Amino acid sequence: xxxxxxxxxxxPYLSDPQRLSDVIAAIQAMATYKFYKLTHAGxxxxxxxxxxxxxxxxxxxxxxxxxxxxxxxxxKASLVWRRQFPKRYNVDTECVITYLEYSALSPxxxxxxxxxxxxxxxxxxxxxxxxxxxxxxLEHQKDKRWWAALSGGIGGLLGAIIGGLLK
Numbered sequence: 001x002x003x004x005x006x007x008x009x010x011x012p013y014l015s016d017p018q019r020l021s022d023v024i025a026a027i028q029a030m031a032t033y034k035f036y037k038l039t040h041a042g043x044x045x046x047x048x049x050x051x052x053x054x055x056x057x058x059x060x061x062x063x064x065x066x067x068x069x070x071x072x073x074x075x076k077a078s079l080v081w082r083r084q085f086p087k088r089y090n091v092d093t094e095c096v097i098t099y100l101e102y103s104a105l106s107p108x109x110x111x112x113x114x115x116x117x118x119x120x121x122x123x124x125x126x127x128x129x130x131x132x133x134x135x136x137x138l139e140h141q142k143d144k145r146w147w148a149a150l151s152g153g154i155g156g157l158l159g160a161i162i163g164g165l166l167k
Contacts, residue, residue: 011137012063020134022047022060027067027126030079031118034091037071037078066133067126081122085115 013019029046030036038046040054040061047057061068061077069080088096091114102113118126 011133011140013134013137014141015063019060020130022057023064023067023130024127026057026060027079027130028123030068030077031082031123031126033117034089034094034114036082036115037076039076043077067130079118079126081126082115082118087113087115089114089116 013023016022025047026043029043033046040058041051043061044053044057045051047053058070058077061070065080067080068077069083070077086099088099088102090097091112096116097113102110105113
């Protein structure tokens with residue numbers, strides 16, 4: 001389940017007490033907003049009404065590639081699932097258009113075309129996945145603490161035995 005390198009690092013879900021709620025908020029906003037991709041400042045404004053939190057949200061997007069992707073310039077973020085749909089959603093009419101209709105649009109009008117928003121069932125699946133990944137990270141952390149306590153106890157026992165034998 002975890003590679004050696006990933007098990008030695010803390011999960012990004014445990015890096016901040018608010019991380020799970022941040023991931024869920026980002027999933028919900030990015031799944032339903034009319035434009036599927038925005039700058040980090042744009043998402044910060046939509047998610048927390050504070051563009052100055054752009055770096056916080058960029059970190060969330062980078063640390064959770066299971067849900068989010070940055071564009072090639074690393075200036076805009078989007079939801080992975082939504083990126084899989086073609087750009088055929090007219091944000092003004094809230095209708096899906098055909099490829100021929102899209103092709104006939106002017107370059108300016110094409111800027112008003114996005115990817116379709118996700119359905120409530122899609123969003124629920126993503127939120128459930130985030131909750132499950134968070135729960136698994138917590139369980140993994142508990143497992144590591146159990147082994148650390150056990151190894152400390154064994155070390156103490158061995159020290160006592162060796163100390164008793166040396167007397």
